[in-house]
Every structure is written in C-alpha cells, then in structure tokens.
Amino acid sequence: MNDSSRPGQDGSATPPDRAATSPGPAQATPSGIPAAAPRGRAGTTPPDAPPTSTSVARHAGVSRATVSYVLNGLAAGRVNEATQKKVREAAEELGYVPHAAARSLRSGSSGLVLIAVPADTAPAFGPLFAGFVAGFQSALQEYGYTGVLHGASTGGAPLEAARAWAELRPATVLTTHAGSLTGPSVELLKRSGTSAVVSYGPPPAPGAHGIIVDQEEVGAVAAGHLLTAGRRRIGVVVPAEHGLEMFGAPRLTGARTAAAAFPGARILPLPLARTEESADRLAATWRELDLDGVFAYNDEYAMLMMRALQDAGVDVPGETAVVGADDLLIARLLRPRLTSVRIELPTPGEVAALVDRLVREPWTPPAVHRRSSAHIEARESSGGARH
Amino acid sequence: MNDSSRPGQDGSATPPDRAATSPGPAQATPSGIPAAAPRGRAGTTPPDAPPTSTSVARHAGVSRATVSYVLNGLAAGRVNEATQKKVREAAEELGYVPHAAARSLRSGSSGLVLIAVPADTAPAFGPLFAGFVAGFQSALQEYGYTGVLHGASTGGAPLEAARAWAELRPATVLTTHAGSLTGPSVELLKRSGTSAVVSYGPPPAPGAHGIIVDQEEVGAVAAGHLLTAGRRRIGVVVPAEHGLEMFGAPRLTGARTAAAAFPGARILPLPLARTEESADRLAATWRELDLDGVFAYNDEYAMLMMRALQDAGVDVPGETAVVGADDLLIARLLRPRLTSVRIELPTPGEVAALVDRLVREPWTPPAVHRRSSAHIEARESSGGARH
C-alpha cells in the first residue's frame, strides 16, 4: 500500500480512488489533486493520548526498561516484587496495551501468520475451509502467533498480492491461491523476511512449501467408484463460477485418468453454474447426453444436479448415478442419500505445528508436506442397478 | 500477546504452553523454564537482510528522505525526474517493500480494520457471512484500509479479547460477538487509539456503533407467517450448538412476541443439534408435541428437520408447516420447496463507507446504523392446508 491516500493521512480518500501502486514500475504522479493539507497529529498530547510504556513508567515512578521487564515476565530476579506490583497496577489503571507494531519493529518479528485467500475465490470456500481457518487461528495462538485472514483482491497480479502481504512482515504466509503464488512472489516474500510460504491446496510455486490437496485424486476416486460399479459414460460437472477452475479442472483430469484404465469408458465435461436455471437447462438435454453416471464436483452441485434430474424424470441412481464430494451433512439428508468423496485434510493443529517448525527452522528446504487422502462414502445415489 | 514465548524470540514454545497473559492481573512468573539463551538477531547483516528504505537510498545514491518522497508520490516539484527514476529502479531491483509496522508507528495509524470473529462461533457463520467478509475486505481496500479477519479464541474473557485487538492498533474494530464487546472493552480500545468500534449483528455495547441485524424480527416474521396462515401450535428450533445462542434466543423471543398477538397461539422451543440423530429423535416424538408449524432456525436446520419429519411420516406442509431462514439455494432445491426468511443486510460497500466515515470523523457519537430487514419468501413448505 504505497499510495498517497492512506486513511488518516489526508482528508480526501474516495472509493474510486484506486490505490496508486507500488514503487516499482514507472508510475505517473498520484492521480489528480495532491490532497489537502496533510496534517499530521494535531496538537501536542490531545486530551488523552493512548498510554505508552513511558506513561506507565511515569505513573509507576520507574524507568521504561523496568516496565518492559515486568510486563514481559522477564523481571524474575531483576525487579523488586513491590516494584513489579506498582508497575502492573499502573498499567492496569491506565489501560495500557503494548503496541504490536513498535514491538515487532524492535524485535524483528511480527508473530503474524497470514492466511491469504484471494477475495474473488473466498465465497467459494465452504464450511470446511471456514472451520479450518477458525481452528488454525486457535492453534496458532497456542504457539504464540497471531493468525489473520487476509482476503484482499489484487486484480490478479501475483506480485501486487505478494507485496501487500510482505508489508505486514508476516512470519509465514499460508495461501490457497495458485495464481498468487508465483516464483517471484515467493522470492519477494522471503527477501522481505517471511520465513516460510506455504501453499494450502494447490501445488506450491518454487521456493514454497506445500500442503497439497490432491484434487485429481478426488476426481479419480469419484470416477473410479462409478466405473467400478459398471458405469461407463460419465459426466463430470465443471463449475462455471470464476475461482473454481482451480478445483474443477484437476478433478476432471483425475476422472479422465481413472477412466483410462477402463476400456470403453467415456468422460464428458459438463459446465454448470450454481443456479437452478443452469441445472434445469442441463437436465433438459440429459437423455441426449446419454450418461449413466455423473460426478457433480461437490455435494452442493450434486444436490442441484440431482434435483434437476429428478424433476426432469431421470431416475437416480437407476438411470444415472450421482456422486458428490466433501461429504457434507446434506449428502446424508438427500434422498436418495448422496454418495460422496470425503477428503481427509491435515488438521489445523498439524498445520500450525508445521508453521511453527518452519519459522524456527527457516533453513528447512521447501517441500511438499502432503497428507490428504480421498475416500468414497458410498450411499444410495450411486448404488442402484445400471441402466 | 505479552508472554515470554513469542515466536522467534526463544527456542522453546510448545502448544500446551498456554500464552501467559497480559500485564494487568497479578501473574506468576512465566510458567516453567525461562527459555534458553534468547538470542536476538544473530550475526551482523546476514547474507541478505530485508531491504529497507536506507538500502534503497544507498543503492540509488540519495538520502532516505528522497526515497520516502518518491515512493509515496510526494515528489512532485520536489525531486528531479531523473532522480525519481533512479530511486524507483533501485527499489524495484532490491525488491523493496515498505515496512507497515514502521510506517504505522511513525504515522500514528495502521490503516487496519479488524473483523473480529470469536473462533468458537466462526464455523457457525455460513456462506452469507463469508461473502460479506470477502466483499468488505475488497471495499475497504478501495478506501485504503487493510481489512483482516481476526478469529482468535479468548476463552470468553471480553477484556482479553479487546486487549489482543488493541495491540494491533486498528483504525476500526468490527465484531460479530456480543460477549466480547462489553463497555470496558470498548473503552480500552478507544483509549488505545481505535477510532470506532462497530458491532455487526448483536446490539452494541455502550460507546460502540452498531449495525444491527434484528434477530427478533427474523423470528417474528417467520412466526407471523405461520400464524397468518392459520397455524397456532408452533415449534421454534433452538440450536444446541454453542455459539448459536446469540441467534437462536432472540429468534425465539421474536416468535413469542409475534404469537402474543394471536389468541390461543402457542410457542414451543425445540432444542436441536445439527445431526441426523438429534433430528430423528425429535421427529420420533412429533405427534405427541402436536405442532402444526415449525420455524426451524435457518435453512440448514430446516432441511434437517424436514427430512426427519418426512422420514417419520409427517406430512409437510399438510400436518406441519416448516419455515427456514437465510434463503439459501437449498431452500429452493428442497421438495417441498422451503419457505424461508430472507434477511436484507447492509452491503459490504455501505459498511466500508461507514467505517471510513467513522475513522475520519471519530467524534461521531455512537449510534445504531440499522439497515436490516426481514421478508418472508413463501414457498411450498408452509403453503398447504392446515391440519
């Protein structure tokens, strides 16, 4: 964020005022009016300035150093017990809270772990990921880190994204987006002090660690299940939504791979938007497609698909078997019950432990710490007799 | 985060090492071993220290001041065009990224907007909220702020939470949790420089602004719909999950309020966990409960409920009408189609605009900026004839 319209700096930021970008590339002067009188902090010590370590020291009648020792628990055998009490009381009384920025500036590390999720894909992540993030943040906390989710949009420029993250000098960046994590991005982050960059989901860029969720395996398991059940003409739903290609494409590939082992098997990609209309349109031409099985990308799309098929008079699973993925609660609630691919992910605690290790041992060579596996959860929607 | 086990400071943090807490309350010495040799930064200037404004200046053969001017677009009429080019090239070449902490320390404002969601309730938030967060962060970015989602758990101590947030010196805190936002918490935040505290959802604590989502209205609209349709014995599902009371309770209250206007109407709370077993158990005793309508908390619980009722042979809506809330896609996919309460929320852009205004005009008195409303989206699940 290198623009002249930082909040609290001038008095004229407006939304359309697209942030001027970065030092690097040649850049015209900050578009438009150079902003009115950039007043710094106004008077001297307004009614009540935020309490600082200095205020606490004054209030307690000791030096700043003493305050620091006491408040950080390093006072053992250094500071008088009575003095400690005084300091703590003063801090309490003033409502003192240490200034994280000042601390990290001095100490050289921010203790921040950035969970970077590109804004445009964020809504696409389901409850599974939301749960992971929550658990991850809690786990990080146990290790002393502060995990924050950063979901800004960068218009797709990987280096811009990396720069935005790097400004915060995070100890680690864990990101879900493939595109934002190019080699140069990783390079930039590392150069600016980030000890580890971890790709969560997609395969990592050079220099980054990876916790890979093998989307191809998901597709392969789903298709394999259908194929094993005797289905041969298989449709694979590919979400039309932007930001889901990164999942949809490899799942399709996986299905194709699986089909290669079955002579006569055919895979047909089925573009589908997450709307009733789109599903109805697809279902209307179903008979022409002549498919006896469909892997519907995930449980939500599967529900959409199944509903449309049933409304169109297609029997599930008799005529066409349906398989979803993610094994959400709805899979078990649907009728017929939805067969689904369950994806085993590394737990938040494991990822937090990894992050901690990488921070403490930054020399650890980039590696893929895979630990995801996919199982089929067979239910009614794929169980019926074949066509 | 005031403990001695900050990452990168010592060499012995382990997960069970529950972060020692804060300056305030009397506190024993940091539990256990005082950590091994707390080595600061090791050698002098390791192979490549992160580039700073100074390195750029050196590299370009100018002073740090000049670098600052150029990189912040304040060089107009101050710095030679050729010099500017030199500076920008040097920055590019070194991969320089400004240090946000240093900048906020100096400028007095971090440009950070904290979206604080207590970790234990986070998984409870659905796709609606996820979408809001993503949009909000993008909108904030347009104004020059950095929106981050902070989902740490604090064991329920409001002041601890506030302290953790305050350390980051955010310009604004937007929080969804009622419990974490007590009067003293707001006080603490404001004293430490946060210009506005906004409660998103629950009614605000004293001193905080509020964007209220009137959960009672949701309950009232749902129950009102059922009552108007002639139903009189109405069950209201109250989620058993922790972290959902804040929604469940007011929705129940709203339903009760609505029922008060209909003589002979009865409201019966129905505790329900988000599992098939729980729903089946409830459905098994359905006839004894003798209910002709149920407001199932939200669409997901409604799906659970409806499935269990149908499996138990209860006709929906003939025998019992069902109403959900949130109007998700699944509402339209269910059969019978699910009647749902649609909640109109302020858009991310509107909230971002509000935040910006509050930061620039911190004197704005705390107020409730309500703009949520609930409408019924009537569908089949509540449309049938009454018992």
Add this chain to the structure above:
DNA sequence: TTGAAAGCGATACCAC
C-alpha cells in the same frame, strides 16, 4: 536492583 541510551524503519519538518 534500576536507569540511561541505542537503535528497529519510515516520515516530514527545516535548513542547506
């Protein structure tokens, strides 16, 4: 046992 002081990186006055 406590205090003085040197920075961490960036910014913006005020002289040159």
Add this chain to the structure above:
DNA sequence: GTGGTATCGCTTTCAA
C-alpha cells in the same frame, strides 16, 4: 532540489 535529523513505542545491553 536535497539531505540531515527528531520522532513514533518498545526492547535490551551496559553501566551505575
């Protein structure tokens, strides 16, 4: 047009 330099709040060594 440029370059010193004081300063933001905090940590930590070294001296008293």
